[in-house]
Amino acid sequence: MSYLELRAVAKRYGPVDALTRVDLTVAPGTLTAVLGPSGCGKTTLLRCVAGFEHIDAGSITVDGRTVAGDSTHLAPHRRKVAIVPQESALFPHLSVRDNVAYGLDRATRRTSRVHEVLTLVGLADHGDRMPHQLSGGQQQRIAVARALAPRPALILLDEPFSSLDAALRADLRDDIRAALRADGATAVLVTHDQGEALSVADQVAVMRAGAIVQAATPADIYHHPTDPWTAAFIGDAILLTGQVHDGTLHTPLGAVPIAPPRPGWSAPTTTEVDVMLRPEQIRVGRADEGVPATVETIAFHGHDALITLRLTDAGTITARVFGTTGLPAAGALVGLRVEGTALTWATRMPVPVPTPPEHDRRRPVGPRRDRAEPGVGH
């Protein structure tokens, strides 16, 4: 049984198709990340599930009950779908405890439920504070606790970490993931940050232009993206053109084995193909071994380094190198080898390849910290 099921959901604002056709299934007790660039319809999707928008076609089922469909539109407060908005939106006139208790009925308020969820998010001793006395990260924790408290069928998180700085964000999302799991909650997280989606979700649903392009486990979606666009959107990708002759793939990086077929993907039979490799598949060695290339720039990240390499006749590619001692110098001649297999697709009209958000490229290397000073910026 699935907790959330969307079938062919469509939503139009005047002439604009916000959602063209969304199909998605979320299993109970799991976290699904809906990942997409800004403006792809993620937030609209969330508002449709929560009941703040009427859908134009399709159906939405929560916990076996159709909440939106042909002639049904259940009001938001009858859906048992709690939201955690981007800016936390704590009720400013209520204490932390009253915020968390807001969705509870009279009987449950007298139980230890409020204390329980506050403990889950690590703020058990903050019940008497007012929202403005909390830091941004603490406010988000309380917003999650407030959504968890009434044990809703589903929790929707709308980019809840995007307003926080990178170091704080990583800690907070791990803690919140743990809290959701400890409470057995089913949740959908909307984000444009692929690192966030891959690291916390059980299932990642990639969205583009109002439709779900692919929904799979993080590992699956990273290693087997459904098309070049998704490949480039999920992490760094090397996109090349290649030719297939007698079952062998020839690329500017030499002959590369083609990945074995699997459900949802098999190698095309055409000659001209698009080829995708990940930067960590490139081995950088001595100039006389493998395909020759020149080192252009090196971006050092501490735990790894991204090397931009110029091939003699096929532009530049990037290679990820771990164990960052003995890196080649800029301008050095090196030889390249490919490890593993390549994904190929029949060459089509190119889809503009997205650039991943800037902050994902500079992960913090220092110790993580949580900001504890209250009332920052108030």
Added chain:
Amino acid sequence: MTLIPLAYLVVRTGEAGWTRITEELLTRRVSRLALHTLGLATVVTVGCLLLGVGAAFLVVRTNLPMRRLFAVLAALPLAVPTYIAAFTWVSTVDGFEGFWPAALVLTLCSYPYVFLPVAAALAGSDPAQEEVSRSLGRGGWATFTAVTLRQIRPALTGGGLLVALYVLADFGAVSILRADTFTRAIFIAFDLGFDRTGALVLSLVLVGLTVLILAGETATRRPGRRYASLRGARRSPTRIDLGRWGWPAVGGLTAVALLALGVPAASLARRLAEGVSRPGDWTEVATAAGNSLSLSLAGAALTMLLALPLGLLTARAPGMISTVLERLSYLSHALPGLVIGLSLVFFGINVVYPLYQSTALLALGYAALFLPLATAAVTGAAAQAPPVLEDVARSLGRGPVTVLRTVTLPLTLPGIAAGVALVFLACMKELPATLLLRPTGTDTLATELWTNTSVAAYAAAAPYAALLVGLSSVPTWLLTARTGVLIKENQS
């Protein structure tokens, strides 16, 4: 609804015929009135800008001794209605009348309109921009003119506009000080000769001047947006060490405060001492206070009734219609109270005679004058309860009525109540529209003061003036507190 009076004004003037209008318009008297009015507006605006910016800079950006005290003193003149300031001056200094005395009194009363926004802008502006300018080799004065002044430009033009409109609309001070301006001429034409056409034509010219100034401000406002500060963490600005200029600066600000507040206070105290000795006065004062209270209550209630839908619409459904509605109500705010009063008089006599000289018509006049004040309060209050809070509450299983009761109302009511209080006090202070529209025989604090002053019964006028000043200090305090000038230095 607030534009009824204005539309009616245009229609009635049109009926008088073009020859009659041009006859009235193209006289030497009108050109002299225009010259005087514009001259007064210019002199007062320039004076207020110098005084306001100077005081704001000293208070916010230097190590002036007793800065918080001077911040309060610089804001306090707002609590003195111009007609009361004028009355205290004229009752203190013999022969204090004409253009320059009026300019002095109006400047002293209205420079807080520049001081408050500029002080807030200076306190909120990003010192990093100034530091960049200094690091690029610009000196202190060059940085002030090239960076600081541009940062505070929106506040500067906004405050200046407010002062200019205020001078155009002012009726009490110019009448008491016998400065020849449009408002005074309109009132005389209406009151003495019952010269309707004359009063109407002069009103329209005044409206024209108002629109002209508003249009000028709109034209300069757009480029001002470019100077909006960037997002990001801000530090409070560094203060300039005044050194041995500290005490001269204190002396200057003290002199201004003495002129703006000391003279009215001393004069009121002296006249009050004389006035109280006369028996029977206090019942009159009490009656007038009662009338002021009930009329202002009616005005505030009607204004808020109209402002609630308008303000909520502006806050929740920003779009063409709400913007246009808001702008229109601001236009009527810029109209002098005298013109609104006058047009409502004609409207009452000719269209809704049963309402003429009734509380209802006066309340409508107050509504036309103070609707923007109330709308701003409602919009601000609605912003305290953004829709996302209601969304969250709904998603937690609470129905619309419960959400209204537990989230929306608790968050918005304080703001709306403050708006009602502000409008209520503005109604109490209002003079010209009250004079024209009040029910016959009903005297309020403001009109009693006016009546007594016009027959030079200064001692009799004093109790009314004292009561009004006391009441007016309340919204002034609210206004000052809101700009953040009074907030103590941040600990961080």
